[in-house]
Amino acid sequence: MTQCRIAIYPGSFDPVTSGHYDIIVRASRLFEKLIVAVAPNPSKQPLFTAEERVAILQEVCASLPNVQVECFEGLLVDFAVKCGAQVIVKGLRAVSDFDYELQMALTNKRLCPQVETIFMMTSSEYVFLSSSMVKEIARLGGSVQGLVPKAVEPYLYRKLEQPVPNKETNRG
Ligand code: COA
Numbered sequence: 387m388t389q390c391r392i393a394i395y396p397g398s399f400d401p402v403t404s405g406h407y408d409i410i411v412r413a414s415r416l417f418e419k420l421i422v423a424v425a426p427n428p429s430k431q432p433l434f435t436a437e438e439r440v441a442i443l444q445e446v447c448a449s450l451p452n453v454q455v456e457c458f459e460g461l462l463v464d465f466a467v468k469c470g471a472q473v474i475v476k477g478l479r480a481v482s483d484f485d486y487e488l489q490m491a492l493t494n495k496r497l498c499p500q501v502e503t504i505f506m507m508t509s510s511e512y513v514f515l516s517s518s519m520v521k522e523i524a525r526l527g528g529s530v531q532g533l534v535p536k537a538v539e540p541y542l543y544r545k546l547e548q549p550v551p552n553k554e555t556n557r558g
Contacts, residue, residue, distance in 0.1 A: 391418040393473040393504075394466050396458075398427040399439050401542060402446055403520055405512030407535050409477040412506060414453050421469050422447065424457045433521055433545055446535045463498035474503045479513045527551055 395413055399406060399422070414420045424439045426432075434442065436457045443455040458465040466474060474494060476487055491503035508515075515533060524530050524542045529551045534542065543550050 392421065392469060392471040393417040393419070393475050394421045394423050394462070394469060394471040395475040396423040396425055396462050398430055398432065398517070399424050399443060400430065400432045400434055400517050401439065401520065401534060401538050402443050403512070403515050403517055403534050403538075404532060405477065405479070405508050405515040407446060408509045408512055409475065409506055410447060410453060411450065413475045414450050417473070418452060420450075420453045420475070421471060422453060422455045423462070423465060424455065425462065426459060434541070438541070438545075442538055442541050445537045461497065463494050463501050466501050467498060472501060474501060476503060476505050477508045478505045479508045479515075521546070524548060 393413060393416070395410060397406065410420065410422060422443055424436055424443065426436055432439070440455050440457050447453040447455060456465075456469070462474065466472075474491075476491070478484065478487060487505065491505075494501065494503060520530050520533050520542070523533070525546050525548065527548060530539060530542065539550065
């Protein structure tokens, strides 16, 4: 049996959320090395540059010794092969993610049959979360505490030129 040693977790991570981080921690326990791969994704208007997203992720993942953060352009499968990764890890939040993720997984399989996609269920407390939602809350002056790793908060408010809200801003 072939051992899967290197996996790649791709995304736009604009910015990394607690839901992403949850997947990163859990996937890092399954593989010898996990490469978190920041993609430009031309269909989205990012808030952070690719370099900023890499720097934020590096800070967030600093305590995870087998996690490496990289940036790539071009096809994900080409980057996976270049890195020696045998597995692509994707997080699934809800049934609504499934059609799109299935399409991507089958396309990647067609392009590169030796690279497998595996899906991990996002932990229930983050099922509702997305990077866009986090940006909207921060832009409108709400607190994103708990929705993003602690290190992300100052980057977010600084970029949006918003003051860091006090915790009482949000109800619940
Ligand atoms: N917790 C919280 N949010 C999550 C999440 C989780 N576990 N998993 C995904 N999300 C959110 C993301 O924040 C993102 O939110 P946003 O739309 O508000 O930014 C959304 O779900 C989509 O995330 P994801 O499915 O990872 O897509 P992406 O746009 O971040 O990245 C790529 C897509 C980069 C992986 C894909 O476009 C790609 O592989 N590109 C390379 C080019 C290529 O090879 N193309 C052919 C592929 S078929």
